Amino acid sequence: KKNLILFGVNEEFNDYWEQENFVSTFLSEKLQLNLNPTDFDSIRRIGKFREDKARPILICLTQFRTKLLILKNINKLKGSKITIAEDFPKEVAEMRKTLRPKLIEARKAGKYAIIRYNQLIIKDISSSEGQKTTKQFKKRLLTNSPPNHRETPVTIDKKDHFKKRNKSDIDNISIKSKLEQFTSTRSLSKDCSLDAGVSISRNGKSLIKNV
Known part of the structure; x- marks a missing residue:
């Protein structure tokens, strides 16, 4: 259930660890x-040794998700x-082997075969x-291709940006206007009191001082 078979690897390794390191590195890089x-x-050779053909390698994985x-x-x-x-x-495996020639024949005839x-x-x-089946098959192949790492351009909604900027400007203008009004009123009150010599008592009556 968790096993895979690797074909085409030459029998040139001296020990088990050297072979395991090659398989692990090859799969990670490729x-x-x-x-x-x-x-x-575990990673080991299966079948009888032959000088003219490399034996397949049986890869036993620890997790089924790694196989997928x-x-x-x-x-x-x-x-x-x-x-x-x-x-x-x-x-x-024997049945799949007998079906393979028919698979190749059907594909050469332009048919979808699997x-x-x-x-x-x-x-x-x-x-x-x-x-429909062919489209699904092609879609599955496309999903297996490496992702495109090009950055997606970020767009800014000018309308929302303009609204936010206008709201900020209005708030600044309102605060500035109130400050100017407060300063003007305070200055006018101070000038009137000095020029006319008038002060306001706590009971609201006006008192006139001689200057």
Whole structure:
């Protein structure tokens, strides 16, 4: 359930740790994933040794989500001699092997074809159902592509910015006007008291002083 099989890796490693380090580094760099040694339970060769062909490597992962993450980014290995496949039971693997020639034949005929577990699904792309399935397949491939890191331009709503600026200006003008009015009134009251020699008593009566 948590296993994957790696094909195409030469048998050139001296010990287990050297092989594990290669697999971990290869998957991290090629698939652009942050994988650690703790993500792997074991990494070992399977099958009988042959001088003319490298044996596959069985990767046993510690978490199922790590397997899904690797399979999601498997398209990044396109063009590489190293490939990754799921570890199916022996009978399922044999059935998939027999279905593969029919899969290739259907795709050459321009049809949508895919092997799901132990079944071959073929749909005519010209039909509405086939077109829908093809679009979903292409969409799934696009979602696996690396994200675009270009920055998205930030736009400012000029209308809202203008409203905020006008409100701020109005508040400043209002405060300034009140300060000027208060200063003018205070100055006028002081001048009148000095020039006329008038002071206001606490009981509200006017008292005239001789100057």
